[in-house]
Amino acid sequence: MRILYGVQATGNGHITRARVLLPALRAAGVEVDMLFSGRQPDRLFNMEPFGDYRTCRGFTFVTDAGRVRRLGTLKQSRPLQFFRDYRCLDLNGYDLVLSDFEPVTAWAARRQQVPSLGIAHQYAFYHRIPGTGSAPLLKWSLQLFAPVDEAVGVHWHHFNAPVLPPLVAPSPYPLTEEEGKILIYLPFESMDEIRYLLRAFPEYRFRIYCNIPAPETQGHLEFEPFSREGFQQDLCSCAGVIANAGFGLCSEAIQAGKKLLVKPLQSQIEQRSNAVVLEQMGLGRVMPSLETEAVEDWLALGSGTPSPWPDVATALATWISTGRQVPIQVLTRELWRAESGNMLSLC
Template identity: 80%
Template sequence: MRILYGVQATGNGHITRARVLVPALEACGVEVDLLFSGREPDRLFNMEPFGDYRVYPGFTFVTEAGQVRRLETLKRSRPLRFFRDYRQLDLDGYDLVLSDFEPITAWASRRQGVPSLGIAHQYAFHHPIPGTESAPLLKPSLRFFAPVDDAIGVHWHHFNAPVLPPLIAPSPYPLTEEENKILVYLPFESVDETLYLLRDFPRYRFRIYCNIAAPERRGHLELEPFSRDGFQQDLCSCAGVIANAGFGLCSEAIQAGKKLLVKPLKCQIEQRSNAVVLEQLGLGRSVPVLEAAAVEDWLSQASAAPSRWPDVASGLAGWISSGRQVPIQSMADELWCTDSGNRLSLC
């Protein structure tokens, strides 16, 4: 079986899923080719495990000061390039197109009649998910952006729908908790504003990952360049995580039992919904604006217990390689009932 796997590279959560699912597919004898879109090639990091892969411009959104800039996003979109790319993408020889909310592969599969399967957090929003009630155009826009024959969403809860648990690898390092060490990842916020806010908490050691070339030390503020391995080490040893409300990092923090403070990206319905769900499930605290009082209150809170997710990647890879004969709902029920120490289990 040969699959073309398209990955939306705007956020690291999509790439995180691919890091887990590709080895599982290959273990089932599936040949996987990868295509990433939505980010400049030189801004991708730690991509060696994927071997040879293709990168296309695709579509992404423009952010500034913690908010999606819709007009700038529209101005910088390249519809003619997208039209050319998906029409010229040759799918001959592929048995299936797998799309993690990646539009070029999704539209190419529709045009060429190749079966397609979508696996992404965004596809969970085909079902009623808290925090999406005021977005009536969400479902149609999701279907238009990356249309697939069948779509499987992933989330922190099943919501009585055929939604799978997150595709997250087990923590790669021992889970410890260094007192007062806080991991910070706010790629959509101003770094200067983040530093200004956190300077007033000298009792805490903030490890801040941002777009810099080399580590910088400013007293209790420790700035780090993007690094998958370094980030994972800090995640496993920190006492808490301050982040935007992206799905991938929040899933990893929940698994590691780290307390979460999230500030959802403004004008981004996915992150707004994630923040609502985190609050409702008691998995984290959400604030519309990062302010000193909210940070101080959150820092005083205790961490939760680790909650390991089941091995979704192996189950999904086996399901795909065997021809997808079992209904998605049955696979979802089985995974949510897996005894993995997940306190959000269906059973």
């Protein structure tokens, strides 16, 4: 089997999922080529595991001070470039297009009538997920953005739908807890506002990952350039995580048992829903804006408990490589049953 695997690269969550699923597919004997869109190629990092991958412009959103800017997003979109990209993408020789909410490969597959499969957090919103009631056109907009023949969503709960647990690799380093060490990943927020927020807590060490060329230290604030390995080391050793409400990092923090405080990206329905689910399931605290009081209350909380996710990647890779003969509902039940030993068990 030969697959073209398209990954939305706007955030790191999609890429993190691909880092888990790609080796599982290759281990199952599948030949996989990679395509990434939604980010400038020079802003991708630690991409060696993907080999000789391709990039396209695709679509992304423009943010400013923690909010999606709809007008700016519209202005920077290049629909004619997207049209050319998906029409020129040659899918000859591929048995399947796999899309992690990546529009170029999804639309190319539809145009050339190549079978397509979507695996992404966004596809969970094809079903009734808490926090989405104010977006009646959500499913339609998702189908328009990256249409696939079969859509498989992932989430922290099944919600009585064929939704899988997150695709997360086991923690790569020993799980420890350095007292007072807090990991910060707020790429959509103003750096000045982050500094102002954290100034009131000099007794803590804040490890802040951001778009800088080299490490910097400003008192109790430690700024680090983007690094997959360095970030994973800090995630495994920190006492807690403050982040936007992206699905990938929250899933890793839950697995590692790190207490979690999220500030959802405003005007972004996915993150708003994620925040609702985190609170409803007792998996994290939410602050609508960068608030000192919310951080103070959260810092006083105790540690979490590690909660490993099942091996979704291997199960999916086997399912795909054997022709998806078993209905996705069966695979869903099996994987959530494997989760029944911890706090996210089936009711």
